[in-house]
Amino acid sequence: MNYTRDRSLQLAIGIPGSLAIVGLVTLALKLAGSELQIQLIALLYLLPILVCTVLWGLSVGILAGFLSFLAFNYYFIQPYYTLAVHRTQDLITLIVFFIVAVVVSQLIGQARQAERVAKKRELEAMRMYELISAFAGLTDVELILKTLAEKIVDTFHFDQVEITSAVDQNAGQVKYHFPASSILVEPCDLSMTMFTARSTQGEIKLWFDQNTLSLEETRLLSAFSNQGALAIERAHLFESENVARVLEESDRVKTSLLNSVSHELRSPLAAIKASASSLRSRTVEWESAAREELIATIDEEADALNLLVGNLLDMSRIDAGALKPMLRWNSIQEIIKGVEGKMRNQLHHHPVVYDIPADFPLVPTDYVMMEQVFTNLFSNCIKYAPHETSINVSGRKIEERALITVVNQSPPVPEEQLDFIFTKFHRITAADKITGTGLGLSICKGIIEANKGKIWAENLPDGFAFRISLPLTLEGELPRTPKDEIDGKKPPDTSD
Amino acid sequence: MEKNPLILLIDDEPQILRALKTILGAAHYRVISASTGEEGIALAASQSPDVIILDLSLPDMDGIQVCEQIREWSTTPIIILSVRDGEREKVAALDKGADDYLTKPFNIDELLARIRVALRHSAASIGNKETIIKAGRLSIDLARHIVTLDDEELRLTSTEFKLLSYLAAHADRVLTHQGILTHVWGFEESDHIEYLRVYIGQLRKKIEKDPDNPELLITDPGIGYRYKTEG
Numbered sequence: 247m248n249y250t251r252d253r254s255l256q257l258a259i260g261i262p263g264s265l266a267i268v269g270l271v272t273l274a275l276k277l278a279g280s281e282l283q284i285q286l287i288a289l290l291y292l293l294p295i296l297v298c299t300v301l302w303g304l305s306v307g308i309l310a311g312f313l314s315f316l317a318f319n320y321y322f323i324q325p326y327y328t329l330a331v332h333r334t335q336d337l338i339t340l341i342v343f344f345i346v347a348v349v350v351s352q353l354i355g356q357a358r359q360a361e362r363v364a365k366k367r368e369l370e371a372m373r374m375y376e377l378i379s380a381f382a383g384l385t386d387v388e389l390i391l392k393t394l395a396e397k398i399v400d401t402f403h404f405d406q407v408e409i410t411s412a413v414d415q416n417a418g419q420v421k422y423h424f425p426a427s428s429i430l431v432e433p434c435d436l437s438m439t440m441f442t443a444r445s446t447q448g449e450i451k452l453w454f455d456q457n458t459l460s461l462e463e464t465r466l467l468s469a470f471s472n473q474g475a476l477a478i479e480r481a482h483l484f485e486s487e488n489v490a491r492v493l494e495e496s497d498r499v500k501t502s503l504l505n506s507v508s509h510e511l512r513s514p515l516a517a518i519k520a521s522a523s524s525l526r527s528r529t530v531e532w533e534s535a536a537r538e539e540l541i542a543t544i545d546e547e548a549d550a551l552n553l554l555v556g557n558l559l560d561m562s563r564i565d566a567g568a569l570k571p572m573l574r575w576n577s578i579q580e581i582i583k584g585v586e587g588k589m590r591n592q593l594h595h596h597p598v599v600y601d602i603p604a605d606f607p608l609v610p611t612d613y614v615m616m617e618q619v620f621t622n623l624f625s626n627c628i629k630y631a632p633h634e635t636s637i638n639v640s641g642r643k644i645e646e647r648a649l650i651t652v653v654n655q656s657p658p659v660p661e662e663q664l665d666f667i668f669t670k671f672h673r674i675t676a677a678d679k680i681t682g683t684g685l686g687l688s689i690c691k692g693i694i695e696a697n698k699g700k701i702w703a704e705n706l707p708d709g710f711a712f713r714i715s716l717p718l719t720l721e722g723e724l725p726r727t728p729k730d731e732i733d734g735k736k737p738p739d740t741s742d
Numbered sequence: 743m744e745k746n747p748l749i750l751l752i753d754d755e756p757q758i759l760r761a762l763k764t765i766l767g768a769a770h771y772r773v774i775s776a777s778t779g780e781e782g783i784a785l786a787a788s789q790s791p792d793v794i795i796l797d798l799s800l801p802d803m804d805g806i807q808v809c810e811q812i813r814e815w816s817t818t819p820i821i822i823l824s825v826r827d828g829e830r831e832k833v834a835a836l837d838k839g840a841d842d843y844l845t846k847p848f849n850i851d852e853l854l855a856r857i858r859v860a861l862r863h864s865a866a867s868i869g870n871k872e873t874i875i876k877a878g879r880l881s882i883d884l885a886r887h888i889v890t891l892d893d894e895e896l897r898l899t900s901t902e903f904k905l906l907s908y909l910a911a912h913a914d915r916v917l918t919h920q921g922i923l924t925h926v927w928g929f930e931e932s933d934h935i936e937y938l939r940v941y942i943g944q945l946r947k948k949i950e951k952d953p954d955n956p957e958l959l960i961t962d963p964g965i966g967y968r969y970k971t972e973g
Binding site for chain 2: 548552572574575576577579580581583584587600608612613614617725726727728
């Protein structure tokens with residue numbers, strides 16, 4: 247909003263406007279002739295003053311008053327066509343008229359002025375409110391700078407704005423230029439430091455083509471700058487608080503991890519040690535079937551240890567935010583079938599039944615991580631579902647996402663616990679009947695989230711379901727079809 | 743009588759060296775070992791082993807570097823050992839000239855199979871180029887573009903043919919996604935793994951008994967594919 251420009255515009259229209267209105271009134275009164283009494287004429291001359299004050303403000307109103315006074319005197323007070331006044335009565339009328347004109351235009355003008363100021367204040371307050379609401383919940387410095395720059399340009403119509411945040415140990419220095427395409431011409435027309443009671447938070451540089459800023463504009467601008475500084479400070483505080491919270495959480499997790507892991511590492515080790523030392527022992531002569539059994543135990547327990555170590559490694563990566571999936575177009579069926587193949591021995595009592603359409607789309611995932619997910623899910627099913635019940639795996643395309651469901655016959659989980667089973671070290675069976683670190687499902691969740699998906703659990707009337715939903719686009723794109731198919735060079739495929 | 747093949751183990755973990763020496767010795771291989779990259783390179787040069795088994799994590803240098811240096815003057819097959827989520831590393835080593843990889847912990851049968859393939863491959867590379875590739879149940883006539891599976895001719899599209907013949911020509915060896923894509927579709931398409939998924943799927947339908955449980959076209963998670971004829 248440019249107040250200075252508004253005012254000069256008012257004058258530019260107001261001066262000829264007031265001349266015209268006073269002229270018109272004079273002409274009308276002149277045509278009406280001499281029947282009118284002088285007091286009535288004086289009263290009627292108040293009209294152009296009112297109109298001009300209302301339309302163009304106080305100064306134009308006063309100008310209209312002065313013009314009316316001259317015209318009244320010149321045309322309607324004897325002797326006509328001079329500015330001289332002979333009769334005392336006329337003189338009094340004229341003086342009273344002049345006083346009334348000035349007072350009326352003053353009063354109206356002030357009221358209008360007050361109204362305009364109030365409107366401006368209201369607008370400023372609204373702008374501030376918009377800015378503060380836009381800042382609400384923003385904890386990213388770059389977003390804050392972006393919001394502030396856009397609001398400044400939006401409010402003041404500056405040509406360019408550049409905001410630089412002060413260097414912060416967590417976030418570093420951030421710079422935002424708006425509009426992004428504009429070209430910088432140093433030096434800027436105005437620069438302001440953004441600061442809070444604590445410290446300097448950054449700098450705003452402005453480019454504009456008018457000469458100066460009005461008082462109101464400067465005031466609003468510095469209010470904007472202060473709010474921006476506060477928002478940046480809040481973001482930094484939030485950040486450091488987050489860091490502290492993560493540290494605390496990971497500390498807590500590490501302690502319970504150590505407790506749980508040392509136990510979990512020992513049980514397969516104990517089995518391996520027992521089997522291997524039995525085989526070495528010279529006191530017992532093992533039958534070949536028993537030997538096979540012992541050897542199988544060693545082999546299987548080694549695999550169990552390997553899975554556990556893999557899970558631990560994944561867990562530490564998930565915690566450190568260092569789990570970086572290699573998202574590639576993969577076939578989910580292939581991944582799951584591969585896992586089934588590797589776990590054939592363990593899945594002996596739990597046949598896997600598939601219901602995945604042949605044309606199920608490719609899903610952008612990390613193959614090796616997804617193997618870990620299904621290994622963990624299957625191993626969970628094996629632990630909790632009764633023997634000789636099947637694991638049903640289905641795949642559906644729902645609303646541009648892949649929905650993969652693994653249903654097994656394990657007992658239902660209380661509804662309020664459903665979310666917690668994906669939390670670290672959570673096991674619904676309090677009794678230590680079932681082995682496991684309680685890490686498996688939380689790793690599934692970590693991996694699926696790193697793969698931009700969601701995982702949750704549901705109690706179904708006919709079993710217990712894990713559901714995984716994954717996006718079907720990679721960086722916003724669908725899988726490409728090879729060129730030779732697009733070109734139509736590919737001969738018709740008759741075999742399938 | 744011909745001497746037994748010589749295997750060079752480069753690994754810094756004494757337990758692994760001990761176990762592998764015993765197992766490979768029992769399988770009638772001669773074994774020498776090095777526990778650092780430098781020592782390994784020296785032994786590779788002085789003893790000219792038939793196969794090198796190289797662990798990617800070595801105390802003195804990066805296993806990929808070892809692989810690269812040996813490749814400068816030797817074509818000895820190199821089998822690398824790496825951990826489960828070292829896919830990037832494995833692919834890098836394969837790109838630098840390694841022939842195959844195994845993920846630790848591995849099954850000994852698998853290791854022995856890889857060694858056999860590596861030995862066969864190094865023997866085959868001396869021979870002349872064949873225009874007919876026989877790989878397991880499959881026979882591919884490169885000149886006449888005819889593929890037969892168990893003596894029955896298959897109808898393949900030209901891309902399928904190119905893909906299958908490339909895989910079969912390197913039977914039992916892992917080929918990286920990028921390598922395959924570059925060979926079949928050209929360098930500029932080498933990122934589009936989805937092509938491979940589609941075409942491997944089509945090929946499996948044509949040549950596998952059960953396309954869902956492939957026995958010929960095997961996926962190496964995160965690495966690539968191999969055409970399997972043994973084991």
